[in-house]
Amino acid sequence: MESINGVYGINAVINNKNAGDKPIFLSEEEVKGVRKFHAAIEGYEPTPLVSLECLAEKLGVSKMYVKDESKRFGLNAFKGLGATYAIARLLCEKLEVDIDKIEYNYFKLPEVKEKIKDMVFVTATDGNHGRAVAWAAAQLGCRSIVYMPKGSSLRRLKHIKDTGADAFITDVNYDDTVRLAKEKAEEIGGALVQDTAWEGYEKVPNWIAQGYTTMAAEAIDQMKADGSIRPTHVFLQAGVGSFAGGILGYITNIFKNEPPVTVIAEPENAACIYKSALADDGKPYSVTGDLDTIMAGLACGEPNTVTWPILRDFAKAYVSCPDYVAAKGMRVLAAPIGDDKKVISGESGAVGLGLLTLLLEREELKTLKDRLKLDENSVIICFSTEGDTDPEQYETIISQTEMY
Numbered sequence: 001m002e003s004i005n006g007v008y009g010i011n012a013v014i015n016n017k018n019a020g021d022k023p024i025f026l027s028e029e030e031v032k033g034v035r036k037f038h039a040a041i042e043g044y045e046p047t048p049l050v051s052l053e054c055l056a057e058k059l060g061v062s063k064m065y066v067k068d069e070s071k072r073f074g075l076n077a078f079k080g081l082g083a084t085y086a087i088a089r090l091l092c093e094k095l096e097v098d099i100d101k102i103e104y105n106y107f108k109l110p111e112v113k114e115k116i117k118d119m120v121f122v123t124a125t126d127g128n129h130g131r132a133v134a135w136a137a138a139q140l141g142c143r144s145i146v147y148m149p150k151g152s153s154l155r156r157l158k159h160i161k162d163t164g165a166d167a168f169i170t171d172v173n174y175d176d177t178v179r180l181a182k183e184k185a186e187e188i189g190g191a192l193v194q195d196t197a198w199e200g201y202e203k204v205p206n207w208i209a210q211g212y213t214t215m216a217a218e219a220i221d222q223m224k225a226d227g228s229i230r231p232t233h234v235f236l237q238a239g240v241g242s243f244a245g246g247i248l249g250y251i252t253n254i255f256k257n258e259p260p261v262t263v264i265a266e267p268e269n270a271a272c273i274y275k276s277a278l279a280d281d282g283k284p285y286s287v288t289g290d291l292d293t294i295m296a297g298l299a300c301g302e303p304n305t306v307t308w309p310i311l312r313d314f315a316k317a318y319v320s321c322p323d324y325v326a327a328k329g330m331r332v333l334a335a336p337i338g339d340d341k342k343v344i345s346g347e348s349g350a351v352g353l354g355l356l357t358l359l360l361e362r363e364e365l366k367t368l369k370d371r372l373k374l375d376e377n378s379v380i381i382c383f384s385t386e387g388d389t390d391p392e393q394y395e396t397i398i399s400q401t402e403m404y
Helices: 028-039 053-059 080-095 104-108 110-116 128-139 154-163 174-188 203-225 242-254 272-279 308-314 323-334 351-361 363-371 391-398
Strands: 002-007 010-014 049-051 063-068 120-124 143-148 166-169 233-237 261-267 317-321 379-384
Touching: 002 363, 010 272, 010 363, 028 080, 028 203, 028 242, 049 203, 053 063, 053 351, 063 203, 080 104, 080 110, 080 128, 080 203, 080 242, 104 110, 120 128, 120 174, 128 143, 128 154, 143 154, 143 174, 154 166, 203 242, 203 379, 233 242, 233 351, 242 261, 242 308, 261 272, 261 323, 261 351, 272 308, 272 317, 317 323, 317 351, 317 363, 323 351, 323 391, 351 363, 351 379
Parallel strands: 063 379, 120 143, 143 166, 233 261, 233 379, 261 317
Antiparallel strands: 002 010, 010 317, 049 063
16 A cells, blocks of 8 residues: 555545456346346336536546436435335345345235334434435335434434434434444334444345446446446545445446546545555544535445445555535535536535546646546546535535635
8 A cells, every 4th residue: 555645635545456356246137137127117217427528628528427316206315216225125134025026016015015004214424324224214214323423414314204204303413423323222122224334234235235336327328328438436425435445346347447546535534444445454444423425425434345346456545634625625626617517415425536637637636546547547436425414514615715
């Protein structure tokens, strides 16, 4: 591993090692039924892939794409993909049916709803995942309980309650809130639906990561329709690493012979993936404390043990980002240049685009840019995983003056 530190507070670790075995559970064969499952859900349609042609020309690269997940299932974030698929798999286990032989509406049949009506799904979240679990449970007539870490937005709490969940803000950080949710699920005999993993709890996080592959599959198809054969670079944000690992694992399987350069971006106060990469011994490491950041959805201190090996083996760079990097991305997407379309991207959705823009704009970051081989031939995709989930904070941030 090679460390590149300090410019504008952005610290990076470059991975120069050979990759390990590709993750089988995220292979095209293993997840081929996931997109079909999602397509059967009422309200499903592929979210937009926005081509920022004018910005790409200005910054000197071939193509810049942003996958806009604010349009997903009316939830203003991507999390519905993982929650619906994981909950469906849990219900299939209870009902002893094969998910590949049913569609989502099967669970809405009166005789089936009667069998699942007492199911309770429990989770811990800053907002987006909890709202998705609440939405998926309510669709099927089931109950959900959502615990949120201290400092969570009251607006996001209201969204979750309005979706049908019993929801509470705790007085502890995200990782301790996960432990609280686990204890509650065990106490009431509920099903924990968490997108992070630990020893003995891997099955559900695997299903959630598989659920996320739908957006990657959509994006690849949309890129090809726009004339781009493959991305040369992928920028992914990480909290515990479920989203990043799910997307990276799938893309690595799809582009076996020529995988894209993948960059993992995290908030500096919760950079557990960066910290793990920096240690350079192959093990995941945690970050403790309040994990204070505007990127609430990424304020996670403990890596997902299922997806960490994927990030360790297949990502090219791990970058610890101050909050202003996410704010930069939000403002760039909110004020497009030329004929580019506006994308409303929230704090946890914009850090990848913010980092990419800074790398291409600032001469002081040229060392990292060059190590990532960003140039005039680069075809880059970022995933905006949420919209303005806290509209007041969103407006405050995009109206602020840039720090750098």
